Amino acid sequence: MTATEASLAPVALVVDDEPQMRAIVTFALETQGFRCLEAGSAERAWELVETTPLDLVVLDVMLPGEDGIALCRRIREGYQVPVILLTARSEVGDRVEGLESGADDYLTKPFSPRELALRAQAVVRRSRPAVSPGRIVVGSLEIDLATMRASDQGEPLQLSVNELRLLVALASRPGEPIAWRDLVHEVWATVSDEGGREMLKTAVYRLRSRLEADPSRPERILTVRGVGYRMLPR
Incomplete structure (x- = not known):
């Protein structure tokens, strides 16, 4: 191999x-x-x-x-x-x-x-998650990559460009722990580690507020201590 x-x-x-x-x-x-x-x-x-x-x-x-x-x-x-x-x-x-x-x-x-x-x-x-060209489906979450629009349980999500990029990065690898540095690079590319980590925390907080029934007890976007984050289908 x-x-x-x-x-x-x-x-x-x-x-x-x-x-x-x-x-x-x-x-x-x-x-x-x-x-x-x-x-x-x-x-x-x-x-x-x-x-x-x-x-x-x-x-x-x-x-x-x-x-x-x-x-x-x-x-x-x-x-x-x-x-x-x-x-x-x-x-x-x-x-x-x-x-x-x-x-x-x-x-x-x-x-x-x-x-x-x-x-x-x-x-x-x-x-394997249901992925077709230009489309990602993870549980009730659906992302149309052609239009860069996302919905959850059929309801449109109002997201910023960077929030949507972060959501795509997480939803593309459901269940997989993704290092926070990798997420920062995928979403913001040029920011420093220190600044990027804080921006990532803020973006995760905002995504949880839109996707979680109780953002203080997340079930979909989970923190992986010492690593980063991972998304679970719900």
């Missing part, structure tokens, strides 16, 4: 406390074009979820400490990344519990690496 191909490849986080199983899953996904990160514990997995833009999490249920079901619930509370659960349990009740935790798919061990890879491709494809 070239450097360019790697930068465009979907990123999967493989979480299992058994190195051999991580290697099997990683190999299966990499053969289908994924770039893989690995974690041997829920704690390490959560660190990567919080700091790394991910397209998929493949998560073993039987982790030491915090198990995969609990971690899946925690991921689902704040992130839209698809999750596939892996487990040796094959009972219907276990499958139901896994899906109720927010998992997008559930695969029992032993499994076919080819089947895992195909399911991974399917859940990632389904998770």
Whole structure:
């Protein structure tokens, strides 16, 4: 895989406390074009979820400490990344519990690496935002790039040029933590880091006032501590 191909490849986080199983899953996904990160514990997995833009999490249920079901619930509370659960349990009740935790798919061990890879491709494809030429849709938010107009739940949003640029930057990568410096560069380009950060905070505040039911408790434009911001579909 070239450097360019790697930068465009979907990123999967493989979480299992058994190195051999991580290697099997990683190999299966990499053969289908994924770039893989690995974690041997829920704690390490959560660190990567919080700091790394991910397209998929493949998560073993039987982790030491915090198990995969609990971690899946925690991921689902704040992130839209698809999750596939892996487990040796094959009972219907276990499958139901896994899906109720927010998992997008559930695969029992032993499994076919080819089947895992195909399911991974399917859940990632389904998770992609609805984007057509000149149009971005994230939940109830719609942006027409041709006219540079945005609406939420069918109601037009009155935004400044820079507010709309910021909204486009966030909505183009839903669920992905975006560094504040990258957002400043995309929206204002030439301002300094110090001045740009303050301008960004002000623009985020204004967007929240238009998009959030309670701007003091945002659910759509979230702060990622130490990184920047990310947008969730609602």
